[in-house]
Amino acid sequence: MDxxxxxxxxxxxxxxxxxxKCPWGAPNTTSISCSLADVMSEQLAKELQLEExxxxxxxxxAVAEGPFITGENIDTSSDLMxxxxxxxxxxxxxxxxxxxxxKKINGDSKVSISFExxxxxxxxxxxxxxxxxxxxxxxxxxxxxxxxxxxxxRGFTGKGKDITTKHDEVVCGRKNTARxxxxxxxxxxxxxxGMDLKLSNQVFNALKQHAYSEERRSARLHEKKEHSxxxxxxxxxxRLLLYKMVSAGMLETITGCISTGKESVVFHAYGxxxxxxxxxxxxxxxxxxxxxTLNEFKNRDKYIKDDxxxxxxxxxxxxxxxxxxxxxxxxxxxxxxxxxxIPCPQVVILKKHVLVMSFIGQDQVPAPKLxxxxxxxxxxxxxxxxxxxxxxxxxxxxxxxxxxxxEYNMLWHDGKxxxxxxxxxxxxxxxxxxEFLFRDCRNVSQFFQKGGVAEALNERELFNAVSGLNxxxxxEVDFQEEIEAxxxxxxxxxxxxxxxxxxxxxxxxxxxxxx
Ligand code: ADP
Ligand code: MN
Numbered sequence: 001m002d003x004x005x006x007x008x009x010x011x012x013x014x015x016x017x018x019x020x021k022c023p024w025g026a027p028n029t030t031s032i033s034c035s036l037a038d039v040m041s042e043q044l045a046k047e048l049q050l051e052e053x054x055x056x057x058x059x060x061x062a063v064a065e066g067p068f069i070t071g072e073n074i075d076t077s078s079d080l081m082x083x084x085x086x087x088x089x090x091x092x093x094x095x096x097x098x099x100x101x102x103k104k105i106n107g108d109s110k111v112s113i114s115f116e117x118x119x120x121x122x123x124x125x126x127x128x129x130x131x132x133x134x135x136x137x138x139x140x141x142x143x144x145x146x147x148x149x150x151x152x153x154r155g156f157t158g159k160g161k162d163i164t165t166k167h168d169e170v171v172c173g174r175k176n177t178a179r180x181x182x183x184x185x186x187x188x189x190x191x192x193x194g195m196d197l198k199l200s201n202q203v204f205n206a207l208k209q210h211a212y213s214e215e216r217r218s219a220r221l222h223e224k225k226e227h228s229x230x231x232x233x234x235x236x237x238x239r240l241l242l243y244k245m246v247s248a249g250m251l252e253t254i255t256g257c258i259s260t261g262k263e264s265v266v267f268h269a270y271g272x273x274x275x276x277x278x279x280x281x282x283x284x285x286x287x288x289x290x291x292x293t294l295n296e297f298k299n300r301d302k303y304i305k306d307d308x309x310x311x312x313x314x315x316x317x318x319x320x321x322x323x324x325x326x327x328x329x330x331x332x333x334x335x336x337x338x339x340x341x342i343p344c345p346q347v348v349i350l351k352k353h354v355l356v357m358s359f360i361g362q363d364q365v366p367a368p369k370l371x372x373x374x375x376x377x378x379x380x381x382x383x384x385x386x387x388x389x390x391x392x393x394x395x396x397x398x399x400x401x402x403x404x405x406x407e408y409n410m411l412w413h414d415g416k417x418x419x420x421x422x423x424x425x426x427x428x429x430x431x432x433x434x435e436f437l438f439r440d441c442r443n444v445s446q447f448f449q450k451g452g453v454a455e456a457l458n459e460r461e462l463f464n465a466v467s468g469l470n471x472x473x474x475x476e477v478d479f480q481e482e483i484e485a486x487x488x489x490x491x492x493x494x495x496x497x498x499x500x501x502x503x504x505x506x507x508x509x510x511x512x513x514x515x
Pocket of ligand 1: 258259260261262263264265266286288345357358359360361366367369408409420421422
Protein backbone atom coordinates (compact mmCIF):
# COMPACT_ATOMS: atom_id res chain seq x y z
CA MET A 1 0.00 0.00 0.00
CA ASP A 2 1.20 3.45 -0.80
CA UNK A 3 2.38 5.00 2.50
CA UNK A 4 2.00 8.55 1.22
CA UNK A 5 -1.62 8.01 0.53
CA UNK A 6 -2.19 6.64 4.01
CA UNK A 7 -0.51 9.62 5.62
CA UNK A 8 -2.42 12.03 3.48
CA UNK A 9 -5.78 10.43 4.09
CA UNK A 10 -6.93 12.43 7.16
CA UNK A 11 -6.60 15.80 5.41
CA UNK A 12 -8.02 14.61 2.19
CA UNK A 13 -11.35 15.95 1.03
CA UNK A 14 -14.22 17.40 2.98
CA UNK A 15 -15.86 14.78 5.14
CA UNK A 16 -18.88 14.87 7.38
CA UNK A 17 -18.65 17.51 10.04
CA UNK A 18 -18.32 15.11 12.96
CA UNK A 19 -15.24 13.60 11.37
CA UNK A 20 -13.07 16.62 12.05
CA LYS A 21 -14.43 16.96 15.55
CA CYS A 22 -13.89 13.48 16.74
CA PRO A 23 -10.20 13.04 17.70
CA TRP A 24 -10.41 9.25 17.23
CA GLY A 25 -11.58 9.38 13.68
CA ALA A 26 -14.68 7.95 12.14
CA PRO A 27 -16.41 4.98 13.57
CA ASN A 28 -16.43 2.17 11.08
CA THR A 29 -19.92 2.43 9.78
CA THR A 30 -19.37 -0.07 7.02
CA SER A 31 -18.41 -2.90 9.32
CA ILE A 32 -19.69 -6.19 7.98
CA SER A 33 -21.53 -8.26 10.45
CA CYS A 34 -20.36 -11.80 10.24
CA SER A 35 -20.95 -14.97 12.09
CA LEU A 36 -18.41 -16.94 14.05
CA ALA A 37 -18.54 -19.54 11.35
CA ASP A 38 -17.47 -16.91 8.86
CA VAL A 39 -14.62 -15.74 11.03
CA MET A 40 -13.36 -19.24 11.39
CA SER A 41 -13.83 -20.01 7.74
CA GLU A 42 -10.60 -20.73 5.99
CA GLN A 43 -12.18 -19.84 2.72
CA LEU A 44 -12.96 -16.35 3.91
CA ALA A 45 -9.51 -15.93 5.34
CA LYS A 46 -8.01 -16.78 2.00
CA GLU A 47 -10.29 -14.46 0.13
CA LEU A 48 -9.47 -11.58 2.43
CA GLN A 49 -5.80 -12.20 2.14
CA LEU A 50 -6.02 -12.32 -1.62
CA GLU A 51 -7.88 -9.03 -1.64
CA GLU A 52 -5.23 -7.46 0.52
CA UNK A 53 -2.44 -8.78 -1.60
CA UNK A 54 -4.06 -7.56 -4.77
CA UNK A 55 -4.32 -4.11 -3.32
CA UNK A 56 -0.69 -4.14 -2.29
CA UNK A 57 0.66 -5.59 -5.53
CA UNK A 58 -1.58 -4.57 -8.39
CA UNK A 59 -1.45 -7.27 -11.00
CA UNK A 60 1.26 -6.81 -13.59
CA UNK A 61 -0.18 -6.30 -17.01
CA ALA A 62 0.65 -9.42 -18.94
CA VAL A 63 3.04 -8.74 -21.79
CA ALA A 64 2.12 -10.42 -24.99
CA GLU A 65 4.56 -13.15 -25.89
CA GLY A 66 7.00 -11.58 -28.21
CA PRO A 67 10.57 -11.78 -29.30
CA PHE A 68 12.78 -12.99 -26.54
CA ILE A 69 15.56 -10.46 -26.67
CA THR A 70 15.06 -6.91 -27.80
CA GLY A 71 16.57 -3.59 -26.93
CA GLU A 72 13.59 -2.04 -25.18
CA ASN A 73 11.61 -5.02 -24.18
CA ILE A 74 14.18 -6.89 -22.13
CA ASP A 75 12.98 -10.29 -21.15
CA THR A 76 12.87 -10.28 -17.42
CA SER A 77 10.58 -13.24 -17.13
CA SER A 78 13.35 -15.30 -15.70
CA ASP A 79 14.74 -13.47 -12.71
CA LEU A 80 16.85 -16.45 -11.91
CA MET A 81 18.39 -16.28 -15.33
CA UNK A 82 19.19 -12.60 -15.04
CA UNK A 83 20.57 -13.07 -11.57
CA UNK A 84 22.79 -15.87 -12.82
CA UNK A 85 24.05 -13.75 -15.63
CA UNK A 86 24.86 -10.87 -13.35
CA UNK A 87 26.45 -13.18 -10.84
CA UNK A 88 28.62 -14.63 -13.54
CA UNK A 89 29.83 -11.19 -14.59
CA UNK A 90 30.49 -10.36 -10.97
CA UNK A 91 32.36 -13.58 -10.33
CA UNK A 92 34.54 -12.98 -13.31
CA UNK A 93 35.38 -9.49 -12.20
CA UNK A 94 36.13 -10.83 -8.76
CA UNK A 95 38.49 -13.40 -10.19
CA UNK A 96 40.18 -10.81 -12.34
CA UNK A 97 40.78 -8.67 -9.28
CA UNK A 98 42.09 -11.71 -7.44
CA UNK A 99 44.50 -12.32 -10.27
CA UNK A 100 45.75 -8.75 -10.10
CA UNK A 101 46.32 -9.01 -6.38
CA UNK A 102 48.06 -12.33 -6.77
CA LYS A 103 50.38 -10.76 -9.29
CA LYS A 104 51.06 -7.76 -7.10
CA ILE A 105 51.92 -9.87 -4.08
CA ASN A 106 54.09 -12.30 -5.96
CA GLY A 107 55.96 -9.74 -8.02
CA ASP A 108 59.20 -11.26 -9.29
CA SER A 109 59.61 -13.46 -6.28
CA LYS A 110 60.73 -17.01 -6.93
CA VAL A 111 58.32 -18.34 -4.36
CA SER A 112 54.78 -17.46 -5.22
CA ILE A 113 51.48 -17.95 -3.53
CA SER A 114 48.37 -18.87 -5.41
CA PHE A 115 44.83 -17.65 -4.88
CA GLU A 116 43.50 -20.38 -7.10
CA UNK A 117 41.32 -21.83 -4.37
CA UNK A 118 39.56 -18.53 -3.81
CA UNK A 119 38.36 -18.18 -7.38
CA UNK A 120 34.65 -18.04 -7.88
CA UNK A 121 34.36 -19.47 -11.36
CA UNK A 122 34.87 -23.21 -11.74
CA UNK A 123 37.79 -23.79 -14.08
CA UNK A 124 35.47 -25.74 -16.40
CA UNK A 125 33.35 -22.67 -16.85
CA UNK A 126 35.96 -20.00 -16.63
CA UNK A 127 36.23 -17.91 -19.68
CA UNK A 128 39.33 -16.25 -18.41
CA UNK A 129 40.81 -13.13 -19.85
CA UNK A 130 43.37 -15.28 -21.57
CA UNK A 131 40.45 -16.89 -23.32
CA UNK A 132 39.24 -13.56 -24.56
CA UNK A 133 42.34 -13.15 -26.64
CA UNK A 134 41.69 -14.54 -30.07
CA UNK A 135 43.86 -17.13 -31.66
CA UNK A 136 47.53 -16.84 -31.15
CA UNK A 137 48.82 -18.13 -34.36
CA UNK A 138 51.98 -19.88 -33.33
CA UNK A 139 53.79 -21.22 -36.34
CA UNK A 140 56.61 -22.67 -34.28
CA UNK A 141 54.87 -24.56 -31.61
CA UNK A 142 57.29 -26.24 -29.23
CA UNK A 143 54.52 -28.43 -27.90
CA UNK A 144 53.37 -29.71 -31.23
CA UNK A 145 51.98 -33.18 -30.75
CA UNK A 146 53.55 -36.02 -32.62
CA UNK A 147 51.48 -38.99 -33.51
CA UNK A 148 51.65 -41.52 -30.69
CA UNK A 149 53.58 -44.53 -31.80
CA UNK A 150 51.76 -47.79 -31.64
CA UNK A 151 53.10 -51.22 -31.01
CA UNK A 152 52.39 -53.67 -33.80
CA UNK A 153 50.21 -56.71 -33.24
CA ARG A 154 53.10 -58.98 -32.45
CA GLY A 155 53.63 -57.00 -29.27
CA PHE A 156 57.17 -55.79 -29.76
CA THR A 157 59.28 -53.67 -32.05
CA GLY A 158 62.92 -53.73 -32.97
CA LYS A 159 65.37 -56.58 -33.38
CA GLY A 160 67.69 -58.62 -31.21
CA LYS A 161 68.97 -56.64 -28.26
CA ASP A 162 66.95 -53.56 -29.21
CA ILE A 163 63.58 -55.20 -28.81
CA THR A 164 61.03 -53.13 -26.97
CA THR A 165 57.88 -54.83 -25.87
CA LYS A 166 54.53 -53.24 -25.28
CA HIS A 167 55.22 -53.45 -21.58
CA ASP A 168 58.18 -51.15 -21.85
CA GLU A 169 57.82 -48.44 -19.23
CA VAL A 170 58.76 -45.54 -21.46
CA VAL A 171 56.61 -46.60 -24.42
CA CYS A 172 53.71 -47.35 -22.14
CA GLY A 173 54.05 -44.02 -20.39
CA ARG A 174 54.07 -42.15 -23.66
CA LYS A 175 51.03 -44.03 -24.83
CA ASN A 176 49.18 -43.21 -21.65
CA THR A 177 49.97 -39.56 -22.20
CA ALA A 178 48.60 -39.71 -25.73
CA ARG A 179 45.46 -41.40 -24.47
CA UNK A 180 44.62 -38.36 -22.40
CA UNK A 181 43.31 -36.92 -25.65
CA UNK A 182 40.30 -39.17 -25.29
CA UNK A 183 39.15 -37.46 -22.15
CA UNK A 184 36.19 -35.11 -22.29
CA UNK A 185 37.08 -31.86 -24.03
CA UNK A 186 36.42 -29.89 -20.87
CA UNK A 187 39.01 -31.86 -19.00
CA UNK A 188 42.14 -29.81 -19.00
CA UNK A 189 45.17 -31.99 -19.43
CA UNK A 190 47.52 -29.11 -20.01
CA UNK A 191 50.34 -29.33 -22.47
CA UNK A 192 51.27 -32.82 -21.39
CA UNK A 193 50.05 -34.39 -24.58
CA GLY A 194 52.52 -32.52 -26.70
CA MET A 195 55.49 -32.98 -24.41
CA ASP A 196 57.47 -36.10 -23.94
CA LEU A 197 55.64 -36.98 -20.78
CA LYS A 198 55.49 -40.53 -19.49
CA LEU A 199 52.53 -41.38 -17.33
CA SER A 200 52.65 -44.52 -15.28
CA ASN A 201 49.61 -46.78 -15.50
CA GLN A 202 48.70 -45.92 -11.95
CA VAL A 203 48.69 -42.19 -12.55
CA PHE A 204 46.88 -42.57 -15.83
CA ASN A 205 44.12 -44.69 -14.30
CA ALA A 206 43.63 -42.21 -11.48
CA LEU A 207 43.39 -39.38 -14.01
CA LYS A 208 40.96 -41.30 -16.16
CA GLN A 209 38.75 -41.98 -13.20
CA HIS A 210 38.81 -38.32 -12.29
CA ALA A 211 38.08 -37.24 -15.86
CA TYR A 212 35.02 -39.46 -16.02
CA SER A 213 33.58 -38.31 -12.75
CA GLU A 214 34.20 -34.67 -13.64
CA GLU A 215 32.54 -35.23 -16.99
CA ARG A 216 29.47 -36.64 -15.31
CA ARG A 217 29.42 -33.82 -12.80
CA SER A 218 29.78 -31.21 -15.50
CA ALA A 219 27.03 -32.85 -17.53
CA ARG A 220 24.72 -32.63 -14.53
CA LEU A 221 25.58 -28.99 -14.01
CA HIS A 222 25.01 -28.16 -17.64
CA GLU A 223 21.74 -30.02 -17.65
CA LYS A 224 20.55 -27.86 -14.81
CA LYS A 225 21.79 -24.71 -16.42
CA GLU A 226 20.22 -25.51 -19.75
CA HIS A 227 16.88 -26.29 -18.21
CA SER A 228 16.91 -23.06 -16.32
CA UNK A 229 17.06 -20.90 -19.43
CA UNK A 230 13.87 -19.83 -21.05
CA UNK A 231 15.08 -20.66 -24.51
CA UNK A 232 16.51 -24.04 -23.60
CA UNK A 233 18.71 -23.89 -26.66
CA UNK A 234 21.53 -21.73 -25.37
CA UNK A 235 23.48 -21.54 -22.14
CA UNK A 236 23.60 -18.33 -20.08
CA UNK A 237 26.96 -17.31 -21.44
CA UNK A 238 25.76 -17.46 -25.02
CA ARG A 239 22.61 -15.65 -24.06
CA LEU A 240 24.70 -12.88 -22.63
CA LEU A 241 26.69 -12.69 -25.85
CA LEU A 242 23.49 -12.46 -27.88
CA TYR A 243 22.07 -9.92 -25.50
CA LYS A 244 25.17 -7.77 -25.92
CA MET A 245 24.74 -7.81 -29.69
CA VAL A 246 21.20 -6.57 -29.28
CA SER A 247 22.03 -3.92 -26.74
CA ALA A 248 24.86 -2.69 -28.96
CA GLY A 249 22.23 -2.13 -31.61
CA MET A 250 23.83 -4.47 -34.09
CA LEU A 251 20.78 -6.68 -34.02
CA GLU A 252 17.35 -5.29 -33.54
CA THR A 253 15.45 -8.33 -32.38
CA ILE A 254 16.17 -11.99 -32.09
CA THR A 255 12.88 -13.52 -33.05
CA GLY A 256 13.36 -17.21 -32.48
CA CYS A 257 15.01 -20.46 -33.29
CA ILE A 258 15.12 -21.81 -36.84
CA SER A 259 16.93 -25.04 -36.22
CA THR A 260 18.45 -27.07 -33.42
CA GLY A 261 21.05 -29.52 -34.52
CA LYS A 262 23.49 -31.68 -32.66
CA GLU A 263 26.30 -29.23 -33.04
CA SER A 264 24.60 -25.91 -33.55
CA VAL A 265 21.50 -23.87 -32.97
CA VAL A 266 20.40 -21.33 -35.56
CA PHE A 267 18.32 -18.25 -34.73
CA HIS A 268 16.62 -15.65 -36.86
CA ALA A 269 17.14 -11.98 -36.11
CA TYR A 270 16.32 -8.62 -37.59
CA GLY A 271 19.46 -6.65 -38.31
CA UNK A 272 20.19 -3.38 -36.58
CA UNK A 273 22.68 -0.65 -37.23
CA UNK A 274 26.39 -1.22 -37.54
CA UNK A 275 28.87 0.62 -35.36
CA UNK A 276 31.10 1.23 -38.31
CA UNK A 277 29.61 3.06 -41.21
CA UNK A 278 31.22 1.07 -43.95
CA UNK A 279 29.46 -2.09 -42.90
CA UNK A 280 25.84 -2.70 -43.70
CA UNK A 281 23.96 -5.21 -41.62
CA UNK A 282 21.44 -7.18 -43.65
CA UNK A 283 17.79 -6.60 -42.73
CA UNK A 284 17.44 -10.23 -41.68
CA UNK A 285 20.19 -12.30 -40.10
CA UNK A 286 20.81 -15.89 -39.16
CA UNK A 287 22.77 -16.52 -35.97
CA UNK A 288 24.56 -19.83 -35.80
CA UNK A 289 25.55 -20.77 -32.28
CA UNK A 290 28.03 -23.60 -32.08
CA UNK A 291 27.30 -25.65 -29.02
CA UNK A 292 30.00 -25.54 -26.45
CA THR A 293 28.85 -28.26 -24.15
CA LEU A 294 28.89 -31.22 -26.45
CA ASN A 295 31.38 -33.94 -26.91
CA GLU A 296 30.01 -34.48 -30.39
CA PHE A 297 32.70 -32.20 -31.69
CA LYS A 298 35.35 -34.69 -30.77
CA ASN A 299 34.07 -36.86 -33.58
CA ARG A 300 34.74 -34.10 -36.02
CA ASP A 301 38.36 -33.74 -35.04
CA LYS A 302 39.51 -35.28 -38.25
CA TYR A 303 38.18 -32.40 -40.30
CA ILE A 304 40.09 -29.75 -38.46
CA LYS A 305 43.04 -31.63 -37.05
CA ASP A 306 44.48 -32.45 -40.44
CA ASP A 307 43.60 -29.14 -41.99
CA UNK A 308 47.02 -27.62 -42.34
CA UNK A 309 45.57 -24.15 -41.89
CA UNK A 310 44.72 -25.04 -38.32
CA UNK A 311 47.33 -27.67 -37.66
CA UNK A 312 49.72 -25.62 -35.63
CA UNK A 313 47.09 -24.32 -33.34
CA UNK A 314 45.15 -27.44 -32.69
CA UNK A 315 47.25 -29.40 -30.27
CA UNK A 316 47.64 -26.67 -27.69
CA UNK A 317 44.16 -25.28 -27.57
CA UNK A 318 41.62 -25.84 -24.90
CA UNK A 319 38.36 -27.45 -26.02
CA UNK A 320 36.37 -24.26 -25.84
CA UNK A 321 38.75 -22.74 -28.31
CA UNK A 322 38.51 -25.74 -30.58
CA UNK A 323 34.77 -25.23 -30.77
CA UNK A 324 35.28 -21.58 -31.58
CA UNK A 325 37.55 -22.74 -34.32
CA UNK A 326 34.56 -24.34 -36.04
CA UNK A 327 32.84 -21.01 -36.08
CA UNK A 328 36.00 -19.37 -37.34
CA UNK A 329 36.33 -21.97 -40.05
CA UNK A 330 32.78 -21.41 -41.21
CA UNK A 331 33.46 -17.71 -41.38
CA UNK A 332 36.63 -18.04 -43.45
CA UNK A 333 35.05 -20.55 -45.79
CA UNK A 334 31.96 -18.40 -46.33
CA UNK A 335 34.18 -15.43 -47.08
CA UNK A 336 36.10 -17.39 -49.70
CA UNK A 337 32.84 -18.49 -51.29
CA UNK A 338 31.47 -14.98 -51.22
CA UNK A 339 34.58 -13.72 -52.97
CA UNK A 340 34.13 -16.33 -55.68
CA UNK A 341 30.53 -15.25 -56.18
CA ILE A 342 28.95 -18.48 -54.95
CA PRO A 343 25.46 -17.86 -53.50
CA CYS A 344 25.88 -18.34 -49.75
CA PRO A 345 25.18 -16.43 -46.53
CA GLN A 346 27.25 -13.33 -46.09
CA VAL A 347 29.28 -13.09 -42.90
CA VAL A 348 28.22 -10.25 -40.61
CA ILE A 349 30.27 -10.88 -37.51
CA LEU A 350 31.97 -13.62 -35.54
CA LYS A 351 32.04 -13.48 -31.75
CA LYS A 352 33.53 -16.47 -30.03
CA HIS A 353 31.36 -19.44 -30.97
CA VAL A 354 28.57 -17.31 -32.42
CA LEU A 355 28.49 -16.53 -36.12
CA VAL A 356 26.09 -13.93 -37.48
CA MET A 357 25.37 -14.05 -41.21
CA SER A 358 22.76 -12.91 -43.66
CA PHE A 359 19.49 -14.79 -43.62
CA ILE A 360 18.53 -16.82 -46.66
CA GLY A 361 14.76 -16.53 -46.80
CA GLN A 362 12.24 -13.84 -46.10
CA ASP A 363 10.05 -12.53 -43.30
CA GLN A 364 11.45 -14.97 -40.78
CA VAL A 365 10.76 -17.93 -43.04
CA PRO A 366 13.99 -19.68 -43.99
CA ALA A 367 14.39 -20.83 -47.56
CA PRO A 368 13.50 -24.50 -47.91
CA LYS A 369 16.20 -27.13 -48.16
CA LEU A 370 16.52 -28.74 -51.56
CA UNK A 371 15.22 -31.95 -50.05
CA UNK A 372 11.96 -30.28 -48.96
CA UNK A 373 11.10 -28.38 -52.09
CA UNK A 374 9.30 -29.72 -55.13
CA UNK A 375 10.86 -28.27 -58.23
CA UNK A 376 9.59 -28.36 -61.77
CA UNK A 377 11.77 -30.49 -64.00
CA UNK A 378 13.03 -27.31 -65.62
CA UNK A 379 14.10 -25.86 -62.24
CA UNK A 380 15.57 -29.19 -61.23
CA UNK A 381 17.79 -29.14 -64.28
CA UNK A 382 18.85 -25.55 -63.66
CA UNK A 383 19.58 -26.42 -60.05
CA UNK A 384 21.76 -29.34 -61.14
CA UNK A 385 23.90 -27.29 -63.48
CA UNK A 386 24.20 -24.61 -60.90
CA UNK A 387 25.35 -27.05 -58.23
CA UNK A 388 27.80 -28.58 -60.69
CA UNK A 389 29.28 -25.16 -61.41
CA UNK A 390 29.40 -24.26 -57.75
CA UNK A 391 31.28 -27.44 -56.90
CA UNK A 392 33.86 -26.59 -59.54
CA UNK A 393 34.16 -23.03 -58.33
CA UNK A 394 34.45 -24.19 -54.77
CA UNK A 395 37.27 -26.53 -55.71
CA UNK A 396 39.16 -24.39 -58.18
CA UNK A 397 38.57 -20.84 -57.02
CA UNK A 398 38.06 -21.28 -53.30
CA UNK A 399 40.36 -24.28 -52.95
CA UNK A 400 37.70 -25.97 -50.87
CA UNK A 401 35.72 -29.17 -50.65
CA UNK A 402 32.36 -28.73 -48.95
CA UNK A 403 32.61 -32.11 -47.17
CA UNK A 404 28.94 -32.19 -46.14
CA UNK A 405 27.24 -31.37 -49.40
CA UNK A 406 23.78 -32.82 -49.85
CA GLU A 407 20.18 -31.74 -50.34
CA TYR A 408 20.17 -30.97 -46.60
CA ASN A 409 22.71 -28.19 -46.90
CA MET A 410 21.46 -26.54 -50.05
CA LEU A 411 18.65 -24.01 -49.87
CA TRP A 412 16.34 -22.99 -52.71
CA HIS A 413 15.84 -19.25 -52.71
CA ASP A 414 15.21 -16.64 -55.40
CA GLY A 415 15.20 -19.27 -58.09
CA LYS A 416 18.65 -20.58 -57.27
CA UNK A 417 20.58 -22.87 -54.97
CA UNK A 418 22.45 -21.45 -51.97
CA UNK A 419 25.17 -23.37 -50.17
CA UNK A 420 25.28 -23.33 -46.38
CA UNK A 421 26.92 -25.18 -43.49
CA UNK A 422 30.59 -24.99 -44.38
CA UNK A 423 32.24 -25.23 -40.98
CA UNK A 424 33.61 -28.65 -41.86
CA UNK A 425 34.80 -27.74 -45.34
CA UNK A 426 38.45 -28.48 -46.02
CA UNK A 427 41.03 -27.82 -48.66
CA UNK A 428 41.43 -30.53 -51.32
CA UNK A 429 44.89 -31.39 -50.01
CA UNK A 430 43.48 -32.32 -46.63
CA UNK A 431 44.51 -35.95 -45.99
CA UNK A 432 40.89 -37.01 -46.55
CA UNK A 433 39.87 -34.14 -48.82
CA UNK A 434 39.35 -36.25 -51.93
CA GLU A 435 37.29 -38.83 -50.04
CA PHE A 436 35.07 -36.04 -48.78
CA LEU A 437 34.74 -34.72 -52.32
CA PHE A 438 33.77 -38.15 -53.58
CA ARG A 439 31.10 -38.42 -50.91
CA ASP A 440 29.77 -34.98 -51.89
CA CYS A 441 29.68 -36.08 -55.53
CA ARG A 442 27.79 -39.22 -54.62
CA ASN A 443 25.13 -37.25 -52.71
CA VAL A 444 24.70 -34.67 -55.45
CA SER A 445 24.66 -37.17 -58.26
CA GLN A 446 22.15 -39.45 -56.54
CA PHE A 447 19.86 -36.60 -55.61
CA PHE A 448 19.62 -35.19 -59.11
CA GLN A 449 19.45 -38.57 -60.82
CA LYS A 450 16.57 -39.55 -58.55
CA GLY A 451 15.07 -36.15 -59.20
CA GLY A 452 14.85 -36.99 -62.86
CA VAL A 453 17.72 -34.99 -64.31
CA ALA A 454 18.82 -37.18 -67.18
CA GLU A 455 21.93 -35.09 -67.81
CA ALA A 456 23.27 -35.59 -64.28
CA LEU A 457 26.73 -37.18 -64.32
CA ASN A 458 27.33 -40.19 -62.15
CA GLU A 459 29.46 -39.73 -59.04
CA ARG A 460 32.72 -40.78 -60.66
CA GLU A 461 32.27 -38.55 -63.68
CA LEU A 462 31.28 -35.71 -61.43
CA PHE A 463 34.35 -36.24 -59.25
CA ASN A 464 36.68 -36.05 -62.23
CA ALA A 465 34.88 -33.05 -63.67
CA VAL A 466 35.08 -31.14 -60.39
CA SER A 467 38.62 -32.04 -59.43
CA GLY A 468 40.16 -32.07 -62.87
CA LEU A 469 41.75 -35.40 -61.96
CA ASN A 470 41.40 -38.31 -64.27
CA UNK A 471 40.66 -41.44 -62.33
CA UNK A 472 39.76 -44.15 -64.78
CA UNK A 473 38.43 -46.93 -62.54
CA UNK A 474 34.99 -47.93 -63.72
CA UNK A 475 33.61 -49.18 -60.43
CA GLU A 476 33.15 -47.58 -57.07
CA VAL A 477 35.51 -49.78 -55.06
CA ASP A 478 38.48 -49.31 -57.35
CA PHE A 479 37.73 -45.64 -57.70
CA GLN A 480 37.73 -45.18 -53.97
CA GLU A 481 41.00 -47.09 -53.71
CA GLU A 482 42.63 -44.86 -56.26
CA ILE A 483 41.45 -41.82 -54.38
CA GLU A 484 42.98 -43.10 -51.18
CA ALA A 485 46.21 -43.92 -52.97
CA UNK A 486 46.37 -40.36 -54.27
CA UNK A 487 45.79 -38.98 -50.80
CA UNK A 488 48.51 -41.18 -49.40
CA UNK A 489 50.92 -40.13 -52.10
CA UNK A 490 50.25 -36.53 -51.26
CA UNK A 491 50.74 -37.13 -47.55
CA UNK A 492 54.07 -38.87 -48.15
CA UNK A 493 55.11 -36.04 -50.38
CA UNK A 494 54.24 -33.53 -47.67
CA UNK A 495 56.19 -35.55 -45.12
CA UNK A 496 59.26 -35.78 -47.31
CA UNK A 497 59.28 -32.45 -49.07
CA UNK A 498 57.23 -30.28 -46.79
CA UNK A 499 54.84 -29.35 -49.57
CA UNK A 500 51.93 -30.68 -51.50
CA UNK A 501 51.98 -32.45 -54.83
CA UNK A 502 51.57 -30.18 -57.79
CA UNK A 503 48.57 -32.13 -59.08
CA UNK A 504 46.37 -30.29 -56.62
CA UNK A 505 47.05 -26.78 -57.71
CA UNK A 506 48.99 -25.23 -60.52
CA UNK A 507 51.17 -23.02 -58.38
CA UNK A 508 51.45 -25.30 -55.38
CA UNK A 509 49.89 -22.81 -53.00
CA UNK A 510 46.29 -22.23 -52.09
CA UNK A 511 44.91 -18.99 -53.42
CA UNK A 512 45.11 -16.23 -50.88
CA UNK A 513 42.06 -14.12 -50.39
CA UNK A 514 41.80 -10.89 -48.63
CA UNK A 515 39.74 -12.04 -45.69
P1 ADP B 1 23.91 -27.82 -38.86
O1 ADP B 1 25.36 -28.07 -38.65
O2 ADP B 1 23.12 -27.86 -37.61
O3 ADP B 1 23.33 -28.65 -39.98
P2 ADP B 1 23.40 -25.57 -40.63
O4 ADP B 1 24.38 -24.48 -40.93
O5 ADP B 1 23.13 -26.55 -41.72
O6 ADP B 1 23.86 -26.28 -39.29
O7 ADP B 1 22.05 -24.89 -40.19
C1 ADP B 1 20.93 -25.63 -39.79
C2 ADP B 1 19.68 -25.13 -40.48
O8 ADP B 1 19.45 -23.77 -40.17
C3 ADP B 1 19.76 -25.20 -41.98
O9 ADP B 1 19.33 -26.43 -42.46
C4 ADP B 1 18.86 -24.08 -42.42
O10 ADP B 1 17.52 -24.52 -42.47
C5 ADP B 1 18.99 -23.08 -41.31
N1 ADP B 1 19.98 -22.04 -41.67
C6 ADP B 1 21.28 -22.01 -41.40
N2 ADP B 1 21.88 -20.91 -41.87
C7 ADP B 1 20.90 -20.20 -42.45
C8 ADP B 1 20.86 -18.93 -43.15
N3 ADP B 1 21.95 -18.18 -43.31
N4 ADP B 1 19.67 -18.51 -43.62
C9 ADP B 1 18.56 -19.25 -43.46
N5 ADP B 1 18.53 -20.43 -42.83
C10 ADP B 1 19.68 -20.92 -42.33
MN1 MN C 1 23.32 -28.61 -41.99
